[in-house]
Amino acid sequence: MKIIVLFIFLKSFSAFSEDKFQQYRKNLALAPTNKEVCFLMIKDLENKPSDAKILGYLGAFTMIKANHQINPIQKLSSFNSGKKLLEKAIQQNSTDVELRYIRYAIQLSIPKFLGYNAELATDKKMMHNYLATSETALQADIKELLKVK
Numbered sequence: 001m002k003i004i005v006l007f008i009f010l011k012s013f014s015a016f017s018e019d020k021f022q023q024y025r026k027n028l029a030l031a032p033t034n035k036e037v038c039f040l041m042i043k044d045l046e047n048k049p050s051d052a053k054i055l056g057y058l059g060a061f062t063m064i065k066a067n068h069q070i071n072p073i074q075k076l077s078s079f080n081s082g083k084k085l086l087e088k089a090i091q092q093n094s095t096d097v098e099l100r101y102i103r104y105a106i107q108l109s110i111p112k113f114l115g116y117n118a119e120l121a122t123d124k125k126m127m128h129n130y131l132a133t134s135e136t137a138l139q140a141d142i143k144e145l146l147k148v149k
Contacts, residue, residue: 052093059085
């Protein structure tokens, strides 16, 4: 009995640690229409030890923050700050498909006049190639995103 309980505990722990970014991906979809979620994610990410993925998500939520601002100058400033963070994260780890997922999702959803859509095809191809590997929660999210366009 103790072995079964230990196995279940370890399995649930490994599943949690396996994809600690799933909640960020879910909130990425909610943040454009939910100001509270957007600002909570920014605050949470600013308090995390920085690595490329954390930096990428911080950049994405910072860009999304522009949706919740009224002043056009603040909107553009938030967008550009977030874009710099996301691009820096991708430079740090250019093979990370999750960072490409984030950028693809952002580029799909923003107005074309912002001129931030040059990497759509590259990111889409990288995500399609990733789908051929073992099944993960990220792959399910990628499949869902690729259905959009």
